[in-house]
Amino acid sequence: MSRVLVAMSGGVDSSVAAALLVEEGHEVVGVTMKTFCYSETPSNGKTCCGLDGITDAKRVAAKLDIPHYVFDVEEDFTRDVIDDFVAEYARGRTPNPCVRCNSNTKFRDLLARGTALGCDRIATGHYVRVEHDEDSSRLLRGHDSSKDQSYFLWGLPKEMLPRLLFPLGELTKPEVRAQARSLELVTADKPESQEICFVPTGNYRDLLERKLEPVHPALVPGPIVRSDGTVIGEHRGYAGFTVGQRRGLGGGFPEPMFVLEVRPDAREVVVGTHEELFRDLVSVSELNWLGETPPAGARVRVQLRYRAPAGEAVIADAGSELTLHFDEPQAAVTPGQSAVVFDQEHVLGGGRIMRAELLEPV
Amino acid sequence: MKRSASEVFGNPSSTHRWGRAAAAALDEARADIASVLGAKPSEVSFVRGGTESDNLAIMGTSRGDGSPHSIFVSEIEHSAVLEAADHVADTEGATVTRLHVSHDGAIDLGPLDAITDGSTSLISVMWVNNETGLTLPIPDVVEAGRTRGSLVHSDASQAMGKVPVHVGSVGVDLLTATGHKIYGPAGMGILFAREGTALRSLHHGGGQERSLRPGTEDVAGSVGLAVAIRLAVDEQEAESVRLAGLRDLLEGRLLSTLVDIRINCAGATRAPHVSSVGIGGVEDGSGLLMALDLEGIAVSGGSACHSGAGKGSHVIAALYGEADPFATVRFSFGRGTDEDAVEHAVAVTKTVVERMRAS
Numbered sequence: 001m002s003r004v005l006v007a008m009s010g011g012v013d014s015s016v017a018a019a020l021l022v023e024e025g026h027e028v029v030g031v032t033m034k035t036f037c038y039s040e041t042p043s044n045g046k047t048c049c050g051l052d053g054i055t056d057a058k059r060v061a062a063k064l065d066i067p068h069y070v071f072d073v074e075e076d077f078t079r080d081v082i083d084d085f086v087a088e089y090a091r092g093r094t095p096n097p098c099v100r101c102n103s104n105t106k107f108r109d110l111l112a113r114g115t116a117l118g119c120d121r122i123a124t125g126h127y128v129r130v131e132h133d134e135d136s137s138r139l140l141r142g143h144d145s146s147k148d149q150s151y152f153l154w155g156l157p158k159e160m161l162p163r164l165l166f167p168l169g170e171l172t173k174p175e176v177r178a179q180a181r182s183l184e185l186v187t188a189d190k191p192e193s194q195e196i197c198f199v200p201t202g203n204y205r206d207l208l209e210r211k212l213e214p215v216h217p218a219l220v221p222g223p224i225v226r227s228d229g230t231v232i233g234e235h236r237g238y239a240g241f242t243v244g245q246r247r248g249l250g251g252g253f254p255e256p257m258f259v260l261e262v263r264p265d266a267r268e269v270v271v272g273t274h275e276e277l278f279r280d281l282v283s284v285s286e287l288n289w290l291g292e293t294p295p296a297g298a299r300v301r302v303q304l305r306y307r308a309p310a311g312e313a314v315i316a317d318a319g320s321e322l323t324l325h326f327d328e329p330q331a332a333v334t335p336g337q338s339a340v341v342f343d344q345e346h347v348l349g350g351g352r353i354m355r356a357e358l359l360e361p362v
Numbered sequence: 363m364k365r366s367a368s369e370v371f372g373n374p375s376s377t378h379r380w381g382r383a384a385a386a387a388l389d390e391a392r393a394d395i396a397s398v399l400g401a402k403p404s405e406v407s408f409v410r411g412g413t414e415s416d417n418l419a420i421m422g423t424s425r426g427d428g429s430p431h432s433i434f435v436s437e438i439e440h441s442a443v444l445e446a447a448d449h450v451a452d453t454e455g456a457t458v459t460r461l462h463v464s465h466d467g468a469i470d471l472g473p474l475d476a477i478t479d480g481s482t483s484l485i486s487v488m489w490v491n492n493e494t495g496l497t498l499p500i501p502d503v504v505e506a507g508r509t510r511g512s513l514v515h516s517d518a519s520q521a522m523g524k525v526p527v528h529v530g531s532v533g534v535d536l537l538t539a540t541g542h543k544i545y546g547p548a549g550m551g552i553l554f555a556r557e558g559t560a561l562r563s564l565h566h567g568g569g570q571e572r573s574l575r576p577g578t579e580d581v582a583g584s585v586g587l588a589v590a591i592r593l594a595v596d597e598q599e600a601e602s603v604r605l606a607g608l609r610d611l612l613e614g615r616l617l618s619t620l621v622d623i624r625i626n627c628a629g630a631t632r633a634p635h636v637s638s639v640g641i642g643g644v645e646d647g648s649g650l651l652m653a654l655d656l657e658g659i660a661v662s663g664g665s666a667c668h669s670g671a672g673k674g675s676h677v678i679a680a681l682y683g684e685a686d687p688f689a690t691v692r693f694s695f696g697r698g699t700d701e702d703a704v705e706h707a708v709a710v711t712k713t714v715v716e717r718m719r720a721s
Contacts, residue, residue: 029656069652115721116649117656118714 003027004165005114006123007106008060008068010053013168014125015060015187016176020167021123022064029119030061030068033106035077036198059186073109080104082198086211089204090218092264093336094242096152096306097196103155103288111160121165128153128347129169130161137161139290139347144172151306154340154350155288208239222267224249227260227276238262241269244277244332258332278329279356282313284322284339289349293318294341301342302326304333304353310342322351329358363547363586374579375570384581391581391588395552398595399537400530407553407571408584412519412540413442414564415553416486418574419515419536420446422561423484424454430481431456434474434512436498437680438463438491443517444676447486461487465681467496467630471506483512489521493662493677493692495632497525504533513559519543519551523594524602524633535559539591541583545697546590550583605695606634608704612693613637615708620715624688626678635695638678640688643719647674647689653714654691659707662692 004026008014021028032054054070061068081101088095110122126149127142139161142148156164168176180188195202205219212219218239223231233250235241240248245259249271258277261270282304294300296318301310311330317323324339333356340350370387372380389403396403409415420443424431433447437460450456462470469487477483487503490496500516507514515536518527523544529537535556542548553574555561567576613625622642644650651663663675678690693707 067656069655072648112721113646113649113652116646116718117653118717 002120003029003118004121004123005029005031005110005117005119007110007125008032008057009125010056010060010187011125011193012180012185012187012190013127013176014057015185016171016179016183017123017125017167018060018066019064019179019183019185021165022066026121028064028066029114029117030057030064030066031071031110031113032057032068033071033073033077033109035101035105036074036082056187056190063183063185071109071113073105076105076109077101082207083211085196085198085204086208088336089208089239090212090216090264091336092218092238092262094334095336096338097198098152099155099338102152107156107160111157111163121163122160123165123167125168126153126166127168127171127173128166130164130166132162136291137164140169141342141345141347142166142168143170147173150342150347151303151338151340154290154338154347156290158288158290161290205237205240217264217267220267222269224269224271227270227272232271235269238264238267238269243334262335274331277331279333279358280326280329281316281357281359282324282326282330282333282339282353283355284324284351285320285354287320287322287349287351290347291349294343294348300324300348301344303338303340303342304330305337310340315341321354325359330356363582363589366582366585370581370585374581375568384579387581388579388584391584394588395539395591398591399539399554400528401554402557404572405554405557407555407574408579408587409551409553409571409575410580411542411549411551412440412517412538413551414575415538415540415551416440416442416515416517417446418553418561418564419538419555420484420486421450421564422574423482423513423515423536423559424450424456424562425482425560426454426562428455430478432477432481432483433458434461434483434485435459436461436463436469436487438493438496438677439486439488440492440517440519441676443486443488463496463498463680465496465627465630467498467627469498469503471503474506474510474512477510477512479511483510484515485512486515486517489516489518489527490525490633491677492520493636493675493690494627494638494681495520495524495634495636496627496681497521497631497633500532500534507535508533520635521633522591523598524605524635526598527595529554529556541587541590544590544594546594547583547586550580550587552587601697602634605699608695608699608701609634609637609693611701612695612704612708613639615704616711619708619712626681626690637693637695639691639693640678640682640686641691641715642688644689644715646718647691650689650691650714650718653718654710657710657714659710661707662694663690 004021006018008030018030058068081097084100085095085097114122127147128150129140131138141150219237221234224233224235225231241259241262243259249257257271260272296315298315302313303310312327313324316325335353337353338350339353341348370384372384374385374388392406393403396406433456435443435447447458451458459473485507487498504514513535516534517538519540521527522539537554540551563574565576570576624640626638626640647663654661
């Protein structure tokens with residue numbers, strides 16, 4: 001058995017991941033990553049990412065009789081994740097900070113520090129699977145489709161794959177909770193954390209106002225327009241909007257209105273009907289492939305949102321930018337979110353959605 | 363201490379017999395500590411640990427009435443001193459000057475010339491630095507303070523039992539000592555304040571400890587602290603020779619086993635119970651401590667109070683500059699340390715450092 005570094009957030013999933021590795025006989029080292037200055041955020045007992053999260057992780061580690069350390073990654077996290085989050089909203093896109101953290105901060109840091117600690121393997125409590133062969137490793141969807149977190153992991157450095165372990169990949173959430181209760185882990189009945197860890201209140205506008213100039217174009221009023229350019233209202237700053245959103249547009253329309261597009265240059269939020277939300281040609285950049293780059297013409301399945309079903313698509317182009325042509329137009333394709341490319345259950349890679357258009361208007 | 367905890371359960375402030383027994387035990391403990399230090403019993407107050415003692419010395423000596431007050435602290439003080447001084451500056455407008463200390467142990471007392479007539483001032487310089495063992499020239503500081511009419515405080519938390527500490531022969535006005543560095547009870551400390559030193563309490567309530575530290579006394583803790591101080595001082599001469607031998611063994615073996623390392627403050631007068639080692643080619647100092655811990659070697663980097671957060675040491679930054687490229691590991695030696703433990707620590711350190719340099 002080997003020495004394994006396990007990232008423990010103080011939530012139930014990573015607690016059980018650590019416990020399973022101990023049961024398997026590994027020498028387990030628990031770590032919690034301190035990602036930002038908790039004293040600046042209001043306390044929130046619901047999420048796993050507060051200082052209480054660190055304390056809970058320590059309590060679980062003590063119960064499992066494994067060492068536990070805190071990695072301070074605040075500087076890297078602020079630069080790579082929080083600053084990017086703010087910059088993306090300023091560009092009128094909808095960032096996915098968990099993807100950004102996994103791709104740029106968390107796993108790289110775990111690998112570097114784990115290696116220094118003499119750990120052969122790195123483990124987390126994500127609901128995904130990894131298959132190791134002699135000469136390659138493949139990332140697969142988690143067995144519990146309602147919890148599958150592969151959407152967040154397409155950006156992992158490819159060379160890390162052989163060293164990863166995901167002990168929860170074959171389990172369902174209820175099984176994980178049951179395991180935590182039978183081991184009497186203090187985290188057994190902790191609620192799910194839904195919010196972004198550095199925005200525990202869910203109100204990211206406060207963060208944008210702190211990080212951007214108060215007169216930043218993303219935060220000042222601008223026009224709400226229809227696709228044909230007709231001005232139909234005013235918004236309080238385009239950073240408050242994401243494609244597909246219904247709320248915050250005011251009422252008085254004969255049918256429900258959705259955000260179709262955010263145009264930062266004109267400070268416009270474009271709205272329209274549900275039928276106008278669909279796109280079938282999607283451009284993706286900042287690509288990362290976990291194996292071979294799939295060739296143009298390849299038929300793949302692509303997931304455009306967390307928990308959304310994957311759609312069938314053909315790779316129209318796979319150079320520095322990936323162009324995907326979907327069989328069926330997809331609703332609310334959102335720039336800034338991830339497009340994750342699968343071959344059945346197997347994660348091939350992904351990237352950040354830049355643009356989307358509709359080839360054949362319906 | 364155990365007997366005090368189980369049998370002497372009265373409140374020393376009570377008039378009844380149990381109270382009187384507790385008061386007697388407390389008086390004995392106070393007298394014992396006073397005699398060891400060369401002080402009068404009335405000059406010794408029991409407080410809750412070293413931090414509280416430092417805070418009381420620093421914050422309690424400013425008059426708090428807005429009159430000119432200046433505080434001089436060495437750069438390498440414990441944060442209990444540095445932050446208390448900054449607090450007095452922030453809340454009462456005192457000026458705080460940090461005195462530079464070089465890694466050969468010299469302290470720059472030049473800034474003390476700024477002390478003006480009619481102002482009050484306090485100089486606080488630790489007896490022994492906690493991270494490096496550096497022993498500061500307290501008699502020189504006392505002399506400089508006396509000629510300028512300034513009070514002098516010294517935090518001797520790390521000095522008790524390691525080097526001779528005697529307020530009868532070295533005339534500091536205020537002295538901090540604590541229990542947990544000398545196998546005594548954690549959370550117990552004393553502040554020595556020479557007779558006639560004006561001191562304001564930081565707490566409000568009853569009249570315990572001559573109103574300097576209101577609150578029901580911890581008799582068992584006080585008795586335990588007195589015993590710990592007595593033992594530490596009695597054993598100091600012999601134990602310091604033994605510890606110095608172990609420290610020199612460790613440093614010699616590390617220097618011959620690993621390249622690109624530095625013994626911090628090597629040329630200076632040092633207390634024998636710590637060795638601060640700078641290690642080159644290792645970027646992540648906190649990772650080095652974790653790696654050593656994982657292999658069974660419990661060491662510290664900066665002051666252990668902060669090292670959980672992985673921030674660098676202000677002491678090493680002061681002694682060697684902000685851009686010092688070495689990661690710091692502090693090895694400590696105590697009653698349980700022997701030559702085998704030192705040899706084991708050297709072997710593990712070599713393995714871990716070489717692994718980190720390669721990764």
